[in-house]
Amino acid sequence: MSLLVVESAGLQTTVQDFGREGYGALGVSASGAADAVALRIGNLLLENKAGAPALEMTLTGGTFLFPDGAVICLAGANFGAQMDGRALELWRPHAILPGKRLTLGATRDFARCYLCVAGGVGVADFMGSASTHLLSGLGGWEGRALRKGDVLQIGSLQMNIRRRKLRPGVLEILKPEKKLRVTRGPQFDWFSEEARGALENGAFVVNEDSNRVGLRLDGPRLAMRENAEMISEGAPVGAIQVTPSGQAILLFVEQQTTGGYPKIANVIGTDLHSVGQLRPRDTIRFEEVSLVAARELWIERKKLLGSEERLFE
Amino acid sequence: MRFQAASDQTLLVYLGEEIGAATHERVMRLLRLLQREPIQWLRNIQPAYCSILITFDSSAVDHAEVQATISELENRTKKLPPVSHRLVEVPVCYGGEFGPDLDWVAEQRGLPADKVVELHIAPTYHAYFLGFAPGFAYLGDLAQEIAVPRLETPRKVVAAGSVGIAGRQTAIYPQATPGGWRLIGRTPLEIFRTDREPMGMIAIGDQVRFRPITQAEFLAARRA
Numbered sequence: 001m002s003l004l005v006v007e008s009a010g011l012q013t014t015v016q017d018f019g020r021e022g023y024g025a026l027g028v029s030a031s032g033a034a035d036a037v038a039l040r041i042g043n044l045l046l047e048n049k050a051g052a053p054a055l056e057m058t059l060t061g062g063t064f065l066f067p068d069g070a071v072i073c074l075a076g077a078n079f080g081a082q083m084d085g086r087a088l089e090l091w092r093p094h095a096i097l098p099g100k101r102l103t104l105g106a107t108r109d110f111a112r113c114y115l116c117v118a119g120g121v122g123v124a125d126f127m128g129s130a131s132t133h134l135l136s137g138l139g140g141w142e143g144r145a146l147r148k149g150d151v152l153q154i155g156s157l158q159m160n161i162r163r164r165k166l167r168p169g170v171l172e173i174l175k176p177e178k179k180l181r182v183t184r185g186p187q188f189d190w191f192s193e194e195a196r197g198a199l200e201n202g203a204f205v206v207n208e209d210s211n212r213v214g215l216r217l218d219g220p221r222l223a224m225r226e227n228a229e230m231i232s233e234g235a236p237v238g239a240i241q242v243t244p245s246g247q248a249i250l251l252f253v254e255q256q257t258t259g260g261y262p263k264i265a266n267v268i269g270t271d272l273h274s275v276g277q278l279r280p281r282d283t284i285r286f287e288e289v290s291l292v293a294a295r296e297l298w299i300e301r302k303k304l305l306g307s308e309e310r311l312f313e
Numbered sequence: 314m315r316f317q318a319a320s321d322q323t324l325l326v327y328l329g330e331e332i333g334a335a336t337h338e339r340v341m342r343l344l345r346l347l348q349r350e351p352i353q354w355l356r357n358i359q360p361a362y363c364s365i366l367i368t369f370d371s372s373a374v375d376h377a378e379v380q381a382t383i384s385e386l387e388n389r390t391k392k393l394p395p396v397s398h399r400l401v402e403v404p405v406c407y408g409g410e411f412g413p414d415l416d417w418v419a420e421q422r423g424l425p426a427d428k429v430v431e432l433h434i435a436p437t438y439h440a441y442f443l444g445f446a447p448g449f450a451y452l453g454d455l456a457q458e459i460a461v462p463r464l465e466t467p468r469k470v471v472a473a474g475s476v477g478i479a480g481r482q483t484a485i486y487p488q489a490t491p492g493g494w495r496l497i498g499r500t501p502l503e504i505f506r507t508d509r510e511p512m513g514m515i516a517i518g519d520q521v522r523f524r525p526i527t528q529a530e531f532l533a534a535r536r537a
Contacts, residue, residue, distance in 0.1 A: 021368070024359035025344065026513055027443030027450075126507060136446045136488045138507065186317045186325050231332060232444070232451070234359030234366025236320040258361050258444030258451075266320035269371065291376060294321035299372045 001122060002068035002157060006150040010062035010104065015121055015140040015152075016114075018051035019253060020129035024234065029255045031131040031139065034112050034212060034276030035076050037174050040305060042075030042116035044312070045164045046093055048155075050305075052120035053130035055146070057113045059279065061104025062146070064115070069098040069157035071118035077110035077277060091171065093118070093161055110176055110277035119155010135213055135254050165313045173304065176277035181270070181289045181297070185239060185263035187230065195222040199240075199264055199286055204248065208280040212254040215278060221246030222264060232260040238267035238275065240286075250275060268294040270301045314387055316380050322356075322371045324379050328387075329363045332453065332481075336363045337441055341518045342390035343383075350386065354379075360442045360517060362451070398520045400437075403485065403500050405476050405523050406531040407433075411499035418461050418478070418495055430525060432456040433497065438483065440519040448487035448505030448513035452521050455481045467493035474500045476523070487513070501526075501534035 019032020033039035040050045061079040073093045074081050081088040082103045088094050123130045123141050132140025204219035222242045239251045241261035304310055315327040329336030344360050357368035369379050407430045408415040419426040438452035463479045475486045477494025487505035504514045
């Protein structure tokens, strides 16, 4: 194994993989990469396992020293990565020679950039996953975001890397969108006509107070037809729950597993990676689709992501 | 039983419409069966008071197929013996710095603080389900006489082991997390430890009793 030294960590940099789904009965939400599509593509470009642990950076990246060198791939948002003053392109493998530094800055487009390393980032496994769960301080690197001075183990530098390339058009299909497709939530009928209309036609702004647990969406107040008391129940990732004041909250990867707020809609699986790339102050809209349509989209997306032939040249 | 699609990849199964032991028993039985059956498309099971949220691989099955499987399983639960309940005893040091909201609760409900404690330790609670954070068990039913609403603004950090109340529920915060429940005491026990099997001290279906301890006992337990 080789080392990665964190010289500056950026705003919020954590170790993430595909998360630990399946522990709901223990009160544990899956966590995992906010943009699982970027993580997958970044890893596959390095011929890693699709869900190999990588560093997820948020809005502003860090500076990382590779004393032993490495092969890396940056995926997701463009944080203006540089090595020795030379810009490093996203979505392709790069060899970093021993002693070199990778420097990232503020985002130029989306919210999250993944630093994938050939051989992955080595952290202790917790409940079958390397993902950090910040809210509960579990998993990943000491259960927390990286700090200056942290030294992580990574896969070794191999000089005989194959220069895998994405097929033209793939990134266009997988591009994060600001229009999110939703299906009706379990309490959709509890909401007023105006609320349902506002969901379909209104614009919502991602509040600064948003994170991996959930995104607060400012916009039209989503009122209920009457004040009904709800019994807490399991809430899916991507659920749009509404507080008594009418505030919409989109539950995300580190979500509370259960909740007592009514849910008007739910972002479809195919569009969840777009949520992971939303920045504070972004304006988003929703578009209702049927369960059948959502399923077809998911099957098609899974086929694309599972086919190396369709992804790579 | 009632079904409701919650998202394109989840189905809510409602096993009752009211919080209580009878519905909890139905939730537990279906949960046990779901945990035992090797179902390929099953990705996650999230039980709650009256429901189970099923997350499934929607490329393999649709909502109707999941519903059919669950209906068939639920039928089979009727032949299962009653679920047995483990009893867990939790020592708690009430009030003072460990229970900063105890006096507020007492004042709100017009009771002396010791009466609040007495009412809190009286019942044997059901661990209805775990949610919010790893190992966080929703315990009920709290006595109506000490039921209070949550904080308007949750605390940014609640110490691990804090015992809180909200509505007809009580719970122990397993980790230091944000929290909106009214804190009346703290346990020296480590409710959730990653180096222990099982990691959580309280599992769904357990019965829980609280036992008051002094600050000296709390500190002694922490040192042990």
